[in-house]
Amino acid sequence: MKRLLLVPAVAFAAALPWLVDDYTTATLARLLVLGLVGVSVALLTGVTGLPTLGQTAPFAAGAYAAAQLGLHDVANEPVRLLAAAGVGAAFALLTAPLVVYARGVIVLMITLAIGELAITVASRWKSVTGGTDGLIAAPTLDTDRARYLYTLAVVVVLVALVLLALRSPAGLLLRASRDDEARMRASGHPVTAYLTGAYAAAGGIAGVGGALLVTTQQYVSPADFSFDTAALLLLGVVIGGAGSMLGAAAGTAFVFAARDWLSGLLPGHAPLLLGALFVVTAYLLPRGVAGFDWRRLGRAARAASPGAMRRRNQEA
Amino acid sequence: MADILITEALTRRYGSLVAVDRIDLRIAPGERRAIIGPNGAGKTTLLDLVAGAIRPSGGRIRFDGRDITGSGPARRARLGIGRIHQRPAVWPSLTTLDNVAVAAAQSRGGVRRSRRPAIELLDRLGLADQAGVEAARLSHGQRRQLEIAMALAGEPRLLLLDEPAAGLSAVEFERLGEVLRDLPEGMTVLLVEHRLDLVYAFADVVTVLRDGQYVVSGTPDEIRMSHTVRQAYSGAVA
Numbered sequence: 001m002k003r004l005l006l007v008p009a010v011a012f013a014a015a016l017p018w019l020v021d022d023y024t025t026a027t028l029a030r031l032l033v034l035g036l037v038g039v040s041v042a043l044l045t046g047v048t049g050l051p052t053l054g055q056t057a058p059f060a061a062g063a064y065a066a067a068q069l070g071l072h073d074v075a076n077e078p079v080r081l082l083a084a085a086g087v088g089a090a091f092a093l094l095t096a097p098l099v100v101y102a103r104g105v106i107v108l109m110i111t112l113a114i115g116e117l118a119i120t121v122a123s124r125w126k127s128v129t130g131g132t133d134g135l136i137a138a139p140t141l142d143t144d145r146a147r148y149l150y151t152l153a154v155v156v157v158l159v160a161l162v163l164l165a166l167r168s169p170a171g172l173l174l175r176a177s178r179d180d181e182a183r184m185r186a187s188g189h190p191v192t193a194y195l196t197g198a199y200a201a202a203g204g205i206a207g208v209g210g211a212l213l214v215t216t217q218q219y220v221s222p223a224d225f226s227f228d229t230a231a232l233l234l235l236g237v238v239i240g241g242a243g244s245m246l247g248a249a250a251g252t253a254f255v256f257a258a259r260d261w262l263s264g265l266l267p268g269h270a271p272l273l274l275g276a277l278f279v280v281t282a283y284l285l286p287r288g289v290a291g292f293d294w295r296r297l298g299r300a301a302r303a304a305s306p307g308a309m310r311r312r313n314q315e316a
Numbered sequence: 317m318a319d320i321l322i323t324e325a326l327t328r329r330y331g332s333l334v335a336v337d338r339i340d341l342r343i344a345p346g347e348r349r350a351i352i353g354p355n356g357a358g359k360t361t362l363l364d365l366v367a368g369a370i371r372p373s374g375g376r377i378r379f380d381g382r383d384i385t386g387s388g389p390a391r392r393a394r395l396g397i398g399r400i401h402q403r404p405a406v407w408p409s410l411t412t413l414d415n416v417a418v419a420a421a422q423s424r425g426g427v428r429r430s431r432r433p434a435i436e437l438l439d440r441l442g443l444a445d446q447a448g449v450e451a452a453r454l455s456h457g458q459r460r461q462l463e464i465a466m467a468l469a470g471e472p473r474l475l476l477l478d479e480p481a482a483g484l485s486a487v488e489f490e491r492l493g494e495v496l497r498d499l500p501e502g503m504t505v506l507l508v509e510h511r512l513d514l515v516y517a518f519a520d521v522v523t524v525l526r527d528g529q530y531v532v533s534g535t536p537d538e539i540r541m542s543h544t545v546r547q548a549y550s551g552a553v554a
């Protein structure tokens with residue numbers, strides 16, 4: 001049922017650029033990219049049990065890889081995507097030993113440090129990243145509409161692949177590792193290898209996000225990967241539901257859209273309002289909007305309806 | 317035949333407390349050995365040491381002729397050591413069936429190939445009608461049955477059972493007795509259990525621990541009659 005709704009949703013998303021102006025189309029494309037990175041955050045935070053503030057690092061690595069390829073006249077988008085995925089995954093494999101042995105809040109702290117380190121490198125390694133000035137990449141697609149549709153296609157395909165992977169035995173192994181890793185080990189499973197694999201896959205996805213970011217905004221700078229971005233990614237994922245990839249993507253897109261909208265409306269107050277929203281969600285919906293048991297709410301509403309109350313009174 | 321499990325002066329300290337104190341065990345292949353003793357005797361700690369869940373402070377462990385003292389728990393499981401925990405450990409967000417299939421995956425070449433044998437095991441433990449239910453929704457007794465199914469799914473050569481009867485209903489207890497009776501003859505079992513009726517019915521040899529130390533071993537009849545054992549349990553000073 002839920003899956004069937006996805007078809008019109010994607011069709012609607014594909015029709016959007018004809019319904020809004022170019023500026024909005026470009027903004028939506030950027031939100032799609034952030035939604036995809038949000039999926040990589042959810043894969044680690046919700047499914048694997050490694051809450052992360054560091055996916056901005058492979059995101060940045062993929063973006064700079066794609067931008068550099070652009071500077072070297074590689075305009076072929078799929079090549080840039082694959083390269084960015086590879087660089088993001090390789091970056092994750094390099095940093096995996098720091099992450100996969102830790103648990104809980106320690107993971108947050110370590111990934112935060114990895115993210116901060118990535119920004120520092122991005123600001124200092126001028127020959128590759130252009131430093132704080134950033135890099136300008138020549139457009140590979142001519143119109144905002146084309147860039148948006150291309151981004152949408154890549155995001156839909158990747159999210160579908162993630163959903164399929166999570167329904168496969170690999171998804172079971174990850175969820176079981178998150179639930180009780182001692183029991184996994186007692187059944188002979190190499191948990192650390194599984195976590196490393198998930199971390200590398202999430203790095204590859206974030207890397208693709210980086211390439212798409214370069215495609216959509218034709219520019220990349222360290223500001224794209226700031227701590228704010230990392231925090232809002234995690235916030236969006238928690239609000240949307242870390243256990244649900246679609247919830248996480250929607251939550252991330254929502255949070256970044258809200259940030260942009262609020263900072264226009266109430267300059268300087270957006271972080272405060274988003275922080276408040278975070279606290280409220282964490283209390284009311286510990287599993288996010290997507291993790292909330294809507295059916296139970298429906299049952300409760302029916303049970304509390306006047307008709308149901310009358311029936312109960314008659315029975316009593 | 318050579319002993320399948322040998323512990324030599326196996327020791328585990330927690331600060332000044334010696335939870336397991338220089339224990340020497342020799343268990344023959346196919347033997348059913350029970351470990352009994354009062355609360356805090358070190359039974360669970362001993363099983364944890366054998367399974368590799370915790371590291372010894374001293375001593376060695378040999379399994380099937382191989383020194384496994386330095387091996388981690390996953391490696392030991394793949395060598396053929398299966399276990400259940402005193403507090404049932406299952407994967408709550410997976411279905412009952414997937415719990416067993418994932419537990420069997422390492423020894424049966426993947427989760428998919430494990431589903432059919434998993435169904436048979438659930439049947440044997442009376443959980444067939446719960447196959448599609450999330451393990452989080454099982455009762456305590458059902459979770460324990462499930463973890464037994466998970467341990468058996470790995471087809472271990474050495475099975476470590478930590479209080480399998482605790483918290484079971486009368487029906488479940490009876491079924492546990494049957495399951496234990498029907499275990500393959502070649503499977504070596506180390507059973508920690510407070511229900512002495514089960515212990516005496518099941519074990520070839522019973523070993524008594526107290527305060528981390530070895531007290532005595534004997535056949536169920538010997539142990540039942542033993543004055544030392546009653547003292548170990550009552551806490552009287554010998």
Ligand SMILES: Nc1ncnc2c1ncn2[C@@H]1O[C@H](COP(=O)(O)OP(=O)(O)OP(=O)(O)O)[C@@H](O)[C@H]1O
Nearest residue numbers: 330333335353354355356357358359360361362402
């Ligand atoms: N992680 C730990 N830290 C400190 N002390 C511990 C730890 N685990 C066990 N102990 C202590 O080691 C001793 C042996 O504990 P263990 O759990 O092995 O006993 P047991 O024989 O299994 O008891 P029970 O019948 O209650 O399960 C106890 O005194 C316990 O308090």
Ligand SMILES: [Mg+2]
Nearest residue numbers: 359360361402
């Ligand atoms: Mg115990």
